[in-house]
Amino acid sequence: MPEPDRPALALMGLGPMGEPMARRLLKGYGELTVWNRTASKAEALVGLGVRVAASPREAAADIVLTVLPDLNHVESLLPGEEGLIAGWTARGISRPILVVHGTVSPGAVAAFGERMLREHGVRVLDAPVSGGTVGAENGTLSIMVGGDADTFSSVVPVFELVGSTIRHMGSGGSGALAKACNQVVVAGTVTAVSEAMLLARGGDWIHR
Numbered sequence: 770m771p772e773p774d775r776p777a778l779a780l781m782g783l784g785p786m787g788e789p790m791a792r793r794l795l796k797g798y799g800e801l802t803v804w805n806r807t808a809s810k811a812e813a814l815v816g817l818g819v820r821v822a823a824s825p826r827e828a829a830a831d832i833v834l835t836v837l838p839d840l841n842h843v844e845s846l847l848p849g850e851e852g853l854i855a856g857w858t859a860r861g862i863s864r865p866i867l868v869v870h871g872t873v874s875p876g877a878v879a880a881f882g883e884r885m886l887r888e889h890g891v892r893v894l895d896a897p898v899s900g901g902t903v904g905a906e907n908g909t910l911s912i913m914v915g916g917d918a919d920t921f922s923s924v925v926p927v928f929e930l931v932g933s934t935i936r937h938m939g940s941g942g943s944g945a946l947a948k949a950c951n952q953v954v955v956a957g958t959v960t961a962v963s964e965a966m967l968l969a970r971g972g973d974w975i976h977r
Contacts, residue, residue: 776831776866778927779803779822781846783810786870786898787836789905790931794834795819797930804828829856832866832924840873840881854889866892866920872948873897875915879942882916892920895941897948898932909933913951915943 779802780791788810795801795817804822805811811821822828825846833853835843847853857865867885869878873895882893894916904910910932914921921937928935938947 777802778832778834779828779830780834780836781805781825781828782836782842783814784836784838785902786905788814789902790834790836790870790910791819792817793905793908793931794927798927802828802830824851824856825853826851826856826859829853829860829862829865831862832868832927834868834870834927836870838871840869840871840877843867843869843871844881854891857889857891864890864892866894866924868894868896868924870896870898873945875942875945875949878945879915879940882941892917893941894920894924895944896928897944899948899951900932905931912936913938913944913947915939915945915947916941 775798778794778798778800780787780794781804783791783803783805791801791803791814795814800820802820802822803811803814804825804827808821808823811819815821835846837843849855878893878895882895885891885893894914896912896914898904898910898912900910908931911934912928912932914928914935914937918937925935936947938944
């Protein structure tokens with residue numbers, strides 16, 4: 770069971786990355802609420818003790834992790850009577866933390882974070898991950914985080930349950946920018962390896 774003073778935790782998005790992350794969070798944290806647009810994807814977790822929310826409103830917690838493809842998917846969870854904002858208000862959570870784990874635009878997520886804090890008191894961290902599904906399953910993800918330093922520090926114990934390399938990169942958008950840089954390096958490496966393989970294959974004539 771979680772310690773009494775621990776904040777309530779929720780994860781939204783049970784795709785290839787979100788589902789194994791949820792398993793590790795439940796095991797390490799002791800209590801977890803999940804939500805997924807296709808509710809059937811949460812069925813396998815029910816037997817482990819996870820609480821399944823029927824709507825974003827029901828998933829509103831002190832810390833909400835979103836593992837979704839893009840920022841517009843995150844924003845779609847917020848408005849309306851069944852949205853996260855209504856849920857936070859109903860629960861009296863005045864300064865919730867919303868973590869964006871998806872790979873999104875640095876500028877867009879920085880502006881999103883500023884707007885959420887100004888209009889709703891929601892503290893946003895952009896925290897894209899690297900390491901793939903194997904890293905998610907083993908708890909060895911690399912997590913690059915942008916946002917307020919104190920907010921980051923308060924979520925580190927949660928990040929440590931799914932990641933082995935956790936870095937605060939700076940203000941809002943910095944995590945997303947670091948992930949973009951990482952992707953450039955990966956793309957360059959893949960391209961270089963591909964060119965080397967083509968060169969080697971083209972050298973077959975030497976042995977003829």
